Amino acid sequence: MASISLSNIHKFYPNGYAAVRDVSLDIKDGEFMILLGPSGCGKSTTLRMIAGLETISKGDLHIGGARMNDIDPADRDVAIVFQNYALYPHMTVIDNLSFGLRLRGVGRSIIDQRVANIADMLGIGELLSRKPAQLSGGQRQRVALGRALVREPKAFLLDEPLSNLDAKLRSAMRTELIKLHRTLGTTIVHVTHDQVEAMTMGERICIMKDGVIVQVGAPMEVYRNPVNTFVAGFLASPPMNxxxxRLSAQSLSLDGTVLALPPALGQAFADHAERDVIAGMRPEDFHLKADAAASTVPVEVHAVTTEVLGPEVILVATVSGEQGAEIHIRCPRDFRAKPGEIVIFHYDVSQLQLFDPETTYALKRPVQI
Incomplete structure (x- = not known):
């Protein structure tokens, strides 16, 4: 196992494009770190620089305390799993699993033992004689993981390994990866654009945009305290509304809908009174009934449509009339509303987040309300 440290890493291409800019990140020994962001944000490029598949234009990379900028990828002792699996199509599963070890001159008995252990761990023992074309997507993914695991590297680098799987398999493989990490305790860096993967798998999330790091933290820490509107609108599904x-000393006006603020919030945001703001409201903080124990205030919405998901219903609605801004609200599974129907919800205003419309950064809230 090994820690991974990126210090002021840049990646410039010959045409001048900066894919990654001034990225600094410390990944602890044995940590499961998620690099999350939209397409083109630089997360895969960052992973490839750790692997040695992309050169580092500026900055320093250390793995296990040793500088790796000029070390050949084969000598970094990291294993990478790609989105497309990258299995050798002419080789059987057992040959795919053992190929890297054979190249390194590992003894036959050790290879056989490692392959047997990994095949048993991943449940692919009955597939060893098959070739990749005879495997399902989930089976290929397990073999690709097995090929990385059998090397027993210092760290695993996963580049969107679940994106080609269907929803059921993706969920199952998330669980398998979490279990594997708990069993092995090896450092894992996992690149994804899937918020569910990020929230459920990572011990910490590093959110990137336009080649820079926007926020790093534990999943719930980032979820509860997004640093700016990009993080608020990107993390979770549906994301924060x-x-x-317009903020006043004691209330927030949303295009005609006025929310009274608890005293603690009013005091926290006092310096921004009588200014325009962006209000962040999580879909799950709207309730059909008032809660005397919580700071709920009534909010009238106009139903647009409902998304029935089974365990819950997502209501798409507008505030302040049919032409108002659209929001998403999590509702109980038996909730129903016709398009245009007016529904009264009770919003837990203690969970309100406010952002500066010019900088997009969050305004400081009280720790507890």
């Missing part, structure tokens, strides 16, 4: 409003 972002509405333009």
């Amino acid at each position: 972002l509405l333009r409003g």
